Amino acid sequence: MKKIFFAIACTFFFQLNIFSQRLIDFVNPFIGTAAHGHTYPGATLPFGMVQLSPDNGTQGWDWCSGYNYSDSLIQGFSHTHLSGTGIGDLCDISVMPLVNVQPSIQKIKSSFSHKQEIATPGYYAVLLKNFDVWTELTATVRCGFHKYTFPDSKNAAIKIDLGFAINWDAPTECSIKKINDSTFVGYRFSTGWAKDQKIFFAIKLNKAVKVLSLFADDQSINSNETKGKDVKAFLQFETIKGERVLMKVGLSSADIEGALESLNEIKDWNFERVKKDAENIWERELRKLQIRSDDIALKQTFYTAIYHTMLSPNRFSDRYGNYKGINGKIQNGKSIYTTSSLWDTFRAENPLLTLTQTELVPSIINSYLSFYDQYGLLPVWDLQFNETNCMTGYHCIPIIADAILKGITGFDYEKAYYAMLASANQNIRGADVYRQYNYVPQDKVGSSVTITLEYSYDDWCIAQVAKRIGKMTDYRDFMKRSLNWRNLFDRKTGFARAKNSDGKWVVPFDPFYSEHDEKKAAYTEGNAWQHSFFVPHDVYGLMNYLGGQKTICR
Amino acid sequence: MKKIFFAIACTFFFQLNIFSQRLIDFVNPFIGTAAHGHTYPGATLPFGMVQLSPDNGTQGWDWCSGYNYSDSLIQGFSHTHLSGTGIGDLCDISVMPLVNVQPSIQKIKSSFSHKQEIATPGYYAVLLKNFDVWTELTATVRCGFHKYTFPDSKNAAIKIDLGFAINWDAPTECSIKKINDSTFVGYRFSTGWAKDQKIFFAIKLNKAVKVLSLFADDQSINSNETKGKDVKAFLQFETIKGERVLMKVGLSSADIEGALESLNEIKDWNFERVKKDAENIWERELRKLQIRSDDIALKQTFYTAIYHTMLSPNRFSDRYGNYKGINGKIQNGKSIYTTSSLWDTFRAENPLLTLTQTELVPSIINSYLSFYDQYGLLPVWDLQFNETNCMTGYHCIPIIADAILKGITGFDYEKAYYAMLASANQNIRGADVYRQYNYVPQDKVGSSVTITLEYSYDDWCIAQVAKRIGKMTDYRDFMKRSLNWRNLFDRKTGFARAKNSDGKWVVPFDPFYSEHDEKKAAYTEGNAWQHSFFVPHDVYGLMNYLGGQKTICR
Numbered sequence A, B: 001m002k003k004i005f006f007a008i009a010c011t012f013f014f015q016l017n018i019f020s021q022r023l024i025d026f027v028n029p030f031i032g033t034a035a036h037g038h039t040y041p042g043a044t045l046p047f048g049m050v051q052l053s054p055d056n057g058t059q060g061w062d063w064c065s066g067y068n069y070s071d072s073l074i075q076g077f078s079h080t081h082l083s084g085t086g087i088g089d090l091c092d093i094s095v096m097p098l099v100n101v102q103p104s105i106q107k108i109k110s111s112f113s114h115k116q117e118i119a120t121p122g123y124y125a126v127l128l129k130n131f132d133v134w135t136e137l138t139a140t141v142r143c144g145f146h147k148y149t150f151p152d153s154k155n156a157a158i159k160i161d162l163g164f165a166i167n168w169d170a171p172t173e174c175s176i177k178k179i180n181d182s183t184f185v186g187y188r189f190s191t192g193w194a195k196d197q198k199i200f201f202a203i204k205l206n207k208a209v210k211v212l213s214l215f216a217d218d219q220s221i222n223s224n225e226t227k228g229k230d231v232k233a234f235l236q237f238e239t240i241k242g243e244r245v246l247m248k249v250g251l252s253s254a255d256i257e258g259a260l261e262s263l264n265e266i267k268d269w270n271f272e273r274v275k276k277d278a279e280n281i282w283e284r285e286l287r288k289l290q291i292r293s294d295d296i297a298l299k300q301t302f303y304t305a306i307y308h309t310m311l312s313p314n315r316f317s318d319r320y321g322n323y324k325g326i327n328g329k330i331q332n333g334k335s336i337y338t339t340s341s342l343w344d345t346f347r348a349e350n351p352l353l354t355l356t357q358t359e360l361v362p363s364i365i366n367s368y369l370s371f372y373d374q375y376g377l378l379p380v381w382d383l384q385f386n387e388t389n390c391m392t393g394y395h396c397i398p399i400i401a402d403a404i405l406k407g408i409t410g411f412d413y414e415k416a417y418y419a420m421l422a423s424a425n426q427n428i429r430g431a432d433v434y435r436q437y438n439y440v441p442q443d444k445v446g447s448s449v450t451i452t453l454e455y456s457y458d459d460w461c462i463a464q465v466a467k468r469i470g471k472m473t474d475y476r477d478f479m480k481r482s483l484n485w486r487n488l489f490d491r492k493t494g495f496a497r498a499k500n501s502d503g504k505w506v507v508p509f510d511p512f513y514s515e516h517d518e519k520k521a522a523y524t525e526g527n528a529w530q531h532s533f534f535v536p537h538d539v540y541g542l543m544n545y546l547g548g549q550k551t552i553c554r
Helices: A002-020 A256-263 A271-286 A296-309 A349-356 A361-375 A396-405 A413-424 A431-437 A448-468 A472-481 A484-488 A539-545 A548-553 B002-020 B256-263 B271-286 B296-309 B349-356 B361-375 B396-405 B413-424 B431-437 B448-468 B472-481 B484-488 B539-545 B548-553
Strands: A051-055 A076-078 A094-099 A117-120 A123-128 A133-139 A143-149 A153-161 A170-180 A183-191 A197-205 A211-216 A219-221 A225-228 A231-239 A244-252 A322-324 A330-332 B051-055 B076-078 B094-099 B117-120 B123-128 B133-139 B143-149 B153-161 B170-180 B183-191 B197-205 B211-216 B219-221 B225-228 B231-239 B244-252 B322-324 B330-332
Touching (some): A123 A271, A133 A271, A225 A231, A271 A296, A349 A361, A361 A396, A413 A472, A448 A484, A539 A548, B094 B133, B094 B244, B123 B271, B153 B244, B170 B231, B211 B225, B225 B231, B244 B256, B349 B396, B361 B396, B361 B413, B396 B448, B413 B472, B448 B472, B484 B539
Antiparallel strands (some): A133 A143, A170 A183, B123 B133
């Protein structure tokens, strides 16, 4: 018997020890929310569909993700957010608990203090000072879960603001319909940086709504449902002091059926359990990469960065496998992901995911291939299955090549290869002139140096996959193409430089000069010093062009 | 220790004993399915929304409930059926497993044998001989559950036939939409004996459908969804020998959201458990009325009759509380019931329900009151929240009066009373001439004797409620009205007889003569011998009119 007690005691101690070292405790979701960080502090699961996070309601580039640490007001909590992109979009299905506010189309904000605000992986909480409502948020993959602790009030409400929009984004058609006094469904269609966005929602409360006040395009609507460009709904009820009102919000990009099914991710009203589940999921993910250090700040920086690597791409298919395809119609697929800012992620984030999320990589690549099926090309910068064609290169190619060369299976290599070829043979994005001149002439297409260097690298990636699947003629062709970077390398100055179509260097040349205008710039968001070294596939070639080993090591 | 074993053994024996005497084993759902019985043998719960039962596909009065025991063919299994009414309606959402049949708009039937057919409370099974598919059906309140055991086939399918209709009924608009390869939603709107019928459905299979073949109004449709008057869908797949394909079909009269929610009544694919749950629910209900006898046939007759008393009214509100209201729009209410054939049930069935279903009665009466809210009158013969105005009297009145006088609470007595008054003061159904002449003149309104006797009784019921809630003037007025039966009683012949508006008896008079034509008949579905004694509220009065105690007891 003593042995058993000892074993139990050990187990207990061991578990205690684990808990005292939870890695999620090192994650600070506020990191990156200030200045131009463009992160959000709200509740989400790794690669989840829902990012439930506060929005200040301020327009401007620093509020691309809805929230900036410098702000002091909150206009609501919306269910989709971008992390780290600098794109002012999404923020769909904004909701806000209110007290003693007459329903109207006016903006309603509350002040808040960082002293009464908590953000941990999968959980966010804040006191809305104007209404004395303690707001807590958590989430499953496709369902946001809200817990509002209200004061005593004859006039409490939850505002659903489908017209709420930030920066690039604007609603095109919104709808809400009452199913019963605690269930509501609808959608928000919008256009913005991604032209065709559809989010369907299903809302379920643990409390009966007494009065439903609707507004559509500035008009008060006396009905159980409405439709319009700007739709606002006030779900009104009475509360007693300390009463907890819980609300689930399920999403789907396909249809209301899918949104309702998302609600089934949370079977009951146990907020604490869902929060704990979210924490456990994050803890498990964070444990994949561990560091040892006594420097708490370093650990916070590290684990928060790891946390940020697991925010996107985002689950796009609903529980039925449905999602809004690139033609706006419903498509069906297994575990489809979106939000692929590939110019930002192909160098480091995607290779990291092959190590930390090996089992997820096939789903991500199959999502690219579904995109290719519907669009004819692999995605460049896919948001909600829209091609935004942003930034240079076609960097699905290195990502897929990386997975193939690392031996990751679960997708069709042959199909992936032909999709890569389609990208390399397209006639947009300067690819045609690149093939014609073996470099991109600056007088034909802007950002010519960056594009040339990046296409060269992508060509090399195609060559490696061609070799891997036995297409040796293609291998030789693309290996040749992969040397195109040399056509823009000026041995005299030691930099990659822009050439016009007459084969002459563009002058004047200043290796420190950076131009932001895409057409005028030779380099994208950088200068010759930053871009010239992007020859990761031909480092010995680069060394020779720079004057050989001696010059470089000098 | 021995004592514990003894206790366990006793418990086991006791339980065994209970099981060996299951009352559901005495129920034979085939009783009433032959000749003009108009019952159905399929699977349902007490007062359930779903009545999942085979349809022969034969038109004709004896097939009002889809199935007649004399038939040898099955065209499908639909989800709504009437029991015992002689009304050829409903039979919505017909489905049928098939093997080796090319999808087409042609009728498809299979032969079957009663030797390979089982019907017990909550369960029905049959072998479809043409396809060698063993079909089993069970149900929850709002969800049908199908289990098909298929043979080996490259060409198996489930046909969804929204165009399927019997007798009075015809589809007006049907729709089906694929959500994913195992989920489908849609609706069937139809008109028939009840003019405005809407059934929304959600279908979920435990198997992926390979090919979906759709037909709308005789045209083959190449799409994932379609709409039309007559819509047929073939869900096609391959099966191996003995493979069990399970399918759930959830219903709502309000919307697809409600139908999807009905699917949540069955959380998994455990057919046996759902069947067992249904049996347990029936067993519990049957145990409310027990007889002792060694006559097995008598017990079968008795318990099957009790079973039949618990088939309607039917749950109409979905899990959200929503249902199609009398104006065709969605209404919301708590536990709303429909299918109220009140002329058939006010004498015996409804009084019985106050004893066996006391807790259900308030919901039934509140359903009548919701009907009154929407229509201005209490229901006479409500089917799917349509007033069919069939048969004589306004017999919601005695039903509500019975409940009030028995002290059943849970509904608004005052409101119920005003609803009764509205019925008594209406200007249709001969009520106006009844008030004018103090009897219904046969030259003004047919079935005049039956109507006069029944209105007199209903008046007495109003009087009793008036007294109960203290409306003494009304009490006296309606007690006076309740004697109106005397105005049609011919003391000479000893029968209630028709009079014209001139106050003279209608001749010729034959107490054995029965006329079925509503307008020509003086008595509804009967003759003077059958109707004259319907004075349940004034038996001493009747005795005096018949010549006093001596004459009656002669």
